[in-house]
Amino acid sequence: MKFTELRNTMQSFSGASTPDYQLAYITSEVKDLLNGLNNQFIEYLTKDITNTELPFNLQQWLGSPYYQSSNENAKDCLEYCPTVKHIWGRKIKSWTDSALKSYDNFLLKYVQIDKGESVHKTYSGLKETDVYNHLIAKGGVEQEIGQNFKSIYQIRSVFQHIQAEEKDGIRVPKRISNSQCNKWRDVIIQCFKLSLIALCNLILEDESKSS
Amino acid sequence: MSEKAFKKYFETENLKLAYYRIVCWPERLVKDRFGIHAFGAHLDKNLKQLSEKLISGDYFPQRAFKYYEPKSSGTQRTKTLLMIEDALVYQAIANVIASRSYDLLAENDDFVYGSVLTPDTKNGPEILNQENPRYFFFKFWRSLFVRFKNSVIKAIEQDKATHKFETDITGFFDSIPHYNLLLTLSTHFNVEDEILDLLSVCLNAWSGTKESSTPGVGIPQGPQPSYLLANLLLYPLDKQLISEAFKYYRYMDDIKIYGYSESELRNVLVLIDNYLKGNGLSINSKKTEITAIDEAKEDETIKELRRFEVIGNEYTSDEAIISVLSEGGLENNIIKTLLGLSDQSPEEHDENDAKKQIENITDPDKIIAFWEREISDVEKELPSLFKIDSLELTDPENTDDIDFIRLSAKYGTALRSLSEYKQVNASVELLPYWLFALKKFYWRASNYVLTLQYYKGNKMLKAELINIHLADRNYECYRYHIVTCLTYNFEYSDKELRMFFKYLKSENSELVRYALYCMLIKHSDDQQLQSTLRVELSKELNSYLKLITLDYWKRDTHHVNTMNELVKQMGL
Numbered sequence: 001m002k003f004t005e006l007r008n009t010m011q012s013f014s015g016a017s018t019p020d021y022q023l024a025y026i027t028s029e030v031k032d033l034l035n036g037l038n039n040q041f042i043e044y045l046t047k048d049i050t051n052t053e054l055p056f057n058l059q060q061w062l063g064s065p066y067y068q069s070s071n072e073n074a075k076d077c078l079e080y081c082p083t084v085k086h087i088w089g090r091k092i093k094s095w096t097d098s099a100l101k102s103y104d105n106f107l108l109k110y111v112q113i114d115k116g117e118s119v120h121k122t123y124s125g126l127k128e129t130d131v132y133n134h135l136i137a138k139g140g141v142e143q144e145i146g147q148n149f150k151s152i153y154q155i156r157s158v159f160q161h162i163q164a165e166e167k168d169g170i171r172v173p174k175r176i177s178n179s180q181c182n183k184w185r186d187v188i189i190q191c192f193k194l195s196l197i198a199l200c201n202l203i204l205e206d207e208s209k210s211s
Numbered sequence: 212m213s214e215k216a217f218k219k220y221f222e223t224e225n226l227k228l229a230y231y232r233i234v235c236w237p238e239r240l241v242k243d244r245f246g247i248h249a250f251g252a253h254l255d256k257n258l259k260q261l262s263e264k265l266i267s268g269d270y271f272p273q274r275a276f277k278y279y280e281p282k283s284s285g286t287q288r289t290k291t292l293l294m295i296e297d298a299l300v301y302q303a304i305a306n307v308i309a310s311r312s313y314d315l316l317a318e319n320d321d322f323v324y325g326s327v328l329t330p331d332t333k334n335g336p337e338i339l340n341q342e343n344p345r346y347f348f349f350k351f352w353r354s355l356f357v358r359f360k361n362s363v364i365k366a367i368e369q370d371k372a373t374h375k376f377e378t379d380i381t382g383f384f385d386s387i388p389h390y391n392l393l394l395t396l397s398t399h400f401n402v403e404d405e406i407l408d409l410l411s412v413c414l415n416a417w418s419g420t421k422e423s424s425t426p427g428v429g430i431p432q433g434p435q436p437s438y439l440l441a442n443l444l445l446y447p448l449d450k451q452l453i454s455e456a457f458k459y460y461r462y463m464d465d466i467k468i469y470g471y472s473e474s475e476l477r478n479v480l481v482l483i484d485n486y487l488k489g490n491g492l493s494i495n496s497k498k499t500e501i502t503a504i505d506e507a508k509e510d511e512t513i514k515e516l517r518r519f520e521v522i523g524n525e526y527t528s529d530e531a532i533i534s535v536l537s538e539g540g541l542e543n544n545i546i547k548t549l550l551g552l553s554d555q556s557p558e559e560h561d562e563n564d565a566k567k568q569i570e571n572i573t574d575p576d577k578i579i580a581f582w583e584r585e586i587s588d589v590e591k592e593l594p595s596l597f598k599i600d601s602l603e604l605t606d607p608e609n610t611d612d613i614d615f616i617r618l619s620a621k622y623g624t625a626l627r628s629l630s631e632y633k634q635v636n637a638s639v640e641l642l643p644y645w646l647f648a649l650k651k652f653y654w655r656a657s658n659y660v661l662t663l664q665y666y667k668g669n670k671m672l673k674a675e676l677i678n679i680h681l682a683d684r685n686y687e688c689y690r691y692h693i694v695t696c697l698t699y700n701f702e703y704s705d706k707e708l709r710m711f712f713k714y715l716k717s718e719n720s721e722l723v724r725y726a727l728y729c730m731l732i733k734h735s736d737d738q739q740l741q742s743t744l745r746v747e748l749s750k751e752l753n754s755y756l757k758l759i760t761l762d763y764w765k766r767d768t769h770h771v772n773t774m775n776e777l778v779k780q781m782g783l
Contacts, residue, residue, distance in 0.1 A: 006415075010424050013274045013416040018754055019296070021257055025249035026761050027778055089742075182738065 033082050034075065041074035042067070042102060048083050049099075049192050055200055056207070063113075066105040073102040084189050092185040093159040099192065100128070100149075100156060106199060107131045107149065114206060128153055141198050148191035155184050216403035220307050221265040221300075223258045224336040229302035230254065231339075231346040232435070233295070240278075241433030245762045246295025261296055270409075272297050272416035275431060276755050278722040279421070281654040281686040283612065289385065289420045290688075291431030294755070297413065298434060302348075304410060305436030309348070310335040312400050312443065319449050324359035325352075325463035326438035348435050359462050360516040363469075366458045367510050372469035375512065376476040378483065378499040380492050383464040384432045384441060385425075388491035389414050392430070392444050399446060428491070438463070448486045452479065467512065469504075476501045579632050585625035586635075589618050593644050602647050612652035615659070619645065623662040637665035646675050653683070656692040667700040680714070687720035694726035703734045712740065715747065721756050728760045749781050757781045 001009075037044050043058050059067050076098040081087045087095055111117050111134060119134045121127075132153065135146025164171040219225075230251065236242050250257050264270045273294050279287035293301060313333040320327065327350045331338050338344040366372050380386070389411055396402040396410075419425040430437045441463065452459045457479055458469040466483065470476045480501065484494055504510055572578055596610055597603060604610050622637075629635045649659045666672045680693045703711070708731055715727040731744055751757050761777055 006426055009412070010415060010426055013272065013424075016271070016273045018758065021253065022246070022249040022758060023778060025252050026758065026765065028252070 034078060037078075039071065041072075041078055042070045045074040045077055045099070045102065046196060049189060050196050050200075051193070052197065055204055061203060062105065062109055066109045070102045070105040073098045077102065087185050087189075089181050092181050092188065093156075096152065096156045096159065096188055099188075100152060103149070103192065103196065104128055104131065106196075107135065107145075110199060110203065111135070114203065141202060145195045145198050145202075148195040152188050152191050155188055158184075216405050217266045217268075220303055220406055221262050222336075223255070223262045224339060225303050225306055226258045226262055226299055227254070228306055228336045228339055228346070229299045230258065231344075232302050232306070232348050233298050235346045235348070236435050237352075238433060241290055241292050243276075243292055243295045243298060245759045246298075248762070250295045250299075261299060265300065270296075270300065272300070272413045274424075275417045276721070276753075277419075277421040278687055278691075278720070280688045283652075283654050287686070288432060290433045291417060293417060293431065293434050297417070300409075300413065301434055301436045304406060305348070305439050306332070306335060308396065308400055308402060308443070309333075309439060311402075312446075315400075316442065316446070319446075319453060321362070322453050322459050323442065323449055323461050324355045324362075325461065325465075326435075326442055327355055328439070349438065356462070359460060360513075362460055363467060363516060364513050366460070366469040367504055367513060370458070370469070371506070372458060372504060373471050374469070374473050374476050374501060374503055375510075376468045376470070376480055376499075376501045377512065378466050378480070378494045380464040380466075380487060381495045383492070384437060385429045386492050387428070387430050387441065387444060389418075389427050389430075391490040392440060395444050395447065396440075400443060444490065448483065451482070451486070473501055473503070575632060579629065582625045582629040582632075585621055586629065586638075589622040589625070590638050590641060593618050593622075593641055597644065597647075602643060612648070612655045615648035615652060616655055619648070619659055619662045623665065626662075626665050637662075639666075639669070639671075642666060642669065642672060646672070650679060653686055653689045656689045660692050660696040663696055664700055668702070673697065673701045687722050690720065690723045691726045694723060694730060698726065698730040698733055703730075705735075705737055705740070708735050708737075708740060712743065712747075721751075721753055724751075725756055725760060729763050732760070732764050745777065745780060 034041070040059075042062075043054060046058065047054060062070060077095055080091055080095045080098070108131060111119060111131060117134070119130050122130055122133075129150065132146040132150040135142045136150065137143075138146075159176075163176065164173055166172075230247075233242065234247060261270070273296075275294065275297065276292040278290050278292070280290050281287055309328050309332040313328055313330075316323070316328060329347050329350050331344070331346075332348060338346075367375070392414075393402075393407045393411060397404070397407055402410075414430060415424070415426045417431040418427075418429040430440055445461070445464075449459075449461065452468070460467045460469075468476060468479050470479075480494075480499070487493055572581065596605060596614065598605055622641075626635055626637055645659060645662055649656060649663070652659075663672060663676075676693050676697050680690055680697070683689055683693075711727060711730060715724060715731065718724050718727060728744065728748065731740070735741055735744070748757055748760055751760075761781065764777070
C-alpha cells in the first residue's frame with residue numbers, strides 16, 4: 001500500500017458516529033419506566049409527590065372519565081421527568097401544566113361528586129380558578145387546598161405569559177433564570193404535596209363517615 | 212470479495228458465541244461494558260444487523276479506547292478496550308481460527324501454558340445448542356500457571372537439568388508485525404485471504420498507543436483473541452523446539468529451556484533469536500541468560516514461581532461475569548444463559564485457595580476459627596516485614612510486591628469469608644502497612660484496593676488516598692484505582708466534591724476523568740454541581756467517555772435527568 005493510501009486509511013478510523021442502538025439504550029430509562037407502570041401513571045406520580053403510599057384505590061375513587069384524563073396528563077409529567085427529583089430549571093413549566101390538569105380532576109370529582117356541590121361560574125365556562133375559589137370560600141382544610149392550588153396556578157401563569165421589564169422606556173421580555181425556576185419548583189411541589197395529602201385525608205374521612 | 216468466508220466467520224450464531232465469550236473475558240477494564248449492555252439489550256436484532264454489515268462489506272473498525280497500565284520497571288503497558296462491535300468481529304474471527312487450530316495447538320499442551328484454548332472452542336457455535344455450554348475461550352490461568360510451575364520444578368529438581376536458559380520477548384504484543392502474523396495465519400492455519408485483509412485493516416485501527424497509531428505493527432493488549440494470535444505466531448517456533456526434544460516451557464512470551472550443557476542451550480538461544488528476528492521481534496537481552504543450576508541451593512526460578520501464583524484478581528471469573536451482568540440492561544434470557552452456565556471446570560479452580568482447606572468443614576465454629584486464624588496470621592506477619600515502630604522494611608532486598616499481594620489476598624479473603632458469619636473489622640494498625648504497599652508497589656494497586664475496601668469510612672485512609680491521587684501524576688491506571696476506591700468507600704461534603712471537580716478540570720487522562728465523573732455523580736445531589744458536570748461532560752472530545760459516563764449517570768435514578776435531553780446536550 002502506498003504511504004498516502006495508508007495515511008488516509010489510518011485517518012478514517014476515528015470520528016465514527018455513535019450507533020443508534022447505543023443511543024436507544026442510553027435513553028431507554030423513561031420508556032422503560034412508563035412500560036413498567038402498567039398504565040398506572042397517576043398512582044406513581046401521586047406517590048412520588050406525596051412521598052407516601054396511597055391510602056385508597058385512586059382509580060376506583062376517581063372513576064370515569066376523571067381517572068383517564070388524570071392518567072394521561074400524569075404520563076406527560078413522567079415523560080418530562082421520571083420523578084419530581086429530576087425536575088430542573090425550565091422543565092417545571094410544562095411539568096406544572098400537565099400536573100395541574102391531572103389534579104384539577106381530583107378537585108372536580110371531590111367537589112361535584114363526593115360533596116355534591118355546584119361550582120359558581122365566573123364566566124360562561126367553568127375555569128380552574130372557580131373550583132379553587134369555591135374551596136377557599138369553604139374555609140378550613142378545603143380552604144388550604146384551594147389556596148395551594150391557586151398559588152400553583154398563579155406561578156403557572158407566570159410561565160405562560162411573557163414577563164416583561166422596562167428598559168429605556170421599552171418593554172422587553174424578562175428572562176426567567178434556572179435558579180428562579182428551581183425556587184418555584186420547590187414551592188409548586190410543596191403545594192401539591194400538602195394539598196394532595198390533605199385531600200386524601202378528607203376523602204378517607206368521608207368514606208369512614210359514610211360506612 | 213468472496214462472501215463465502217465472510218458468511219462462515221460472521222454468521223449470526225458465531226457472532227452470538229463471540230458475544231457470550233466477550234462477556235466472559237476475565238479482565239474487567241478492557242471490556243466495553245456499556246457496549247455489552249447496549250448491544251445485548253436487543254441481541255438478536257443487533258447481531259443480525261452486524262452480520263449483514265460485515266457480509267456486505269460495510270463494516271469498518273474504529274479506533275479503540277486506550278489507557279496505560281504501570282509496570283514494575285516504571286514503564287507502562289498500553290491496554291486496549293475495543294468497542295463492542297469491533298470486539299465481536301475480533302472474537303468471531305478468533306472463534307473460527309480456534310476451532311480450526313485446536314488440535315494442532317493441543318499437541319503442544321505440555322510445552323505451552325499461557326492462554327490455552329478450552330476444549331469447547333473446538334466445536335465453534337455448535338456449543339450454543341448444548342445443554343450446559345461453557346463460553347470461556349481459554350482455560351483458567353491459575354491452573355495453567357500451576358502446571359507451568361510444576362513442570363519447571365520437575366525439570367530442575369527431578370530431571371536434574373544442569374543449565375537453564377531463560378528469556379522473554381521485548382514488548383511482545385506491541386511489536387508483532389501484522390504481515391508476519393497474517394502470513395503465519397495463512398500458511399499454518401489456512402485463514403482465508405479476505406479475512407486476513409479485514410484483520411489487517413482492523414489491526415491497523417487498533418494498534419499503537421493513545422496518542423498515535425503504529426500501522427503494520429502491534430496487536431491490542433487486553434482483548435482475548437490477541438493472546439490466541441500471539442500464540443499462533445510462535446507456533447512454528449514451538450514446533451521446532453519441541454521436535455528437537457528440548458525441555459521447553461513457554462508461558463506467553465516467557466520462555467524457559469533446561470538442558471545438560473551450556474553449548475546445547477547456546478544453540479537454542481541462537482535458534483530462538485533467529486526466529487524472532489525473522490518475525491520482526493527481538494529477545495529481551497536484559498532478561499536473557501544461560502546459567503548453571505546450583506544443586507546445593509534452591510533455584511531462583513523455582514523460588515520465584517512458587518511465590519508468583521498469588522498474583523491476579525482474587526475474584527473468580529464467574530464473579531467477574533456476574534458483576535458485568537448485574538449492572539443491568541441485558542435481556543433476562545441472556546443473563547439466564549450466561550449465569551451459572553459459564554463455570555470453569557471445578558478442577559481448574561485454584562488449588563491453593565484457602566477455601567479449599569475448609570471445604571469439608573461444616574461446623575460454623577470451626578470455620579470461624581479457621582478464618583480468625585488466617586486473619587491473625589496476617590496481623591502478625593505483615594508488621595514483621597517492617598522494623599519495629601517504623602515503616603522501613605526489615606529486609607528490603609528480599610521483600611517485594613508479591614509478599615504484600617499474598618498477605619493482602621489472604622487478609623481480604625479471610626475478612627470477606629468471616630463477615631458471612633459475624634461482624635468483622637479490619638485492623639486499623641495494619642492500615643499504614645497496606646498504604647506503604649499501595650504507594651511503593653503502585654503497579655499492583657488493583658490488588659491492594661480490594662483489601663482497603665474493608666477500611667470503609669476510615670478518615671486517615673481517605674486523606675491518604677486523596678494525597679496519593681494528588682501526588683502521583685504519572686500513572687493513570689494507578690490514579691483510576693485510587694479514585695474508584697475513594698468513590699465507593701467514603702462520603703463527601705459539598706466542599707470536597709467541588710475540590711474533586713477542580714481535579715477533574717485539570718485531569719488529562721480520560722480513564723481518570725471517567726472515575727472522577729462517577730465519583731461526582733454518585734455523591735453530589737446538588738443540582739448546580741450536576742448542571743456544571745453536564746456542561747463539563749458535553750465538552751469532552753471523546754464520545755465514548757461521554758457515553759459511559761451517561762450510562763453511569765443513568766444507573767442512579769435519583770441523579771438522572773431525562774436521558775433524551777442529556778444525550779442531546781452532549782451532542783451525541
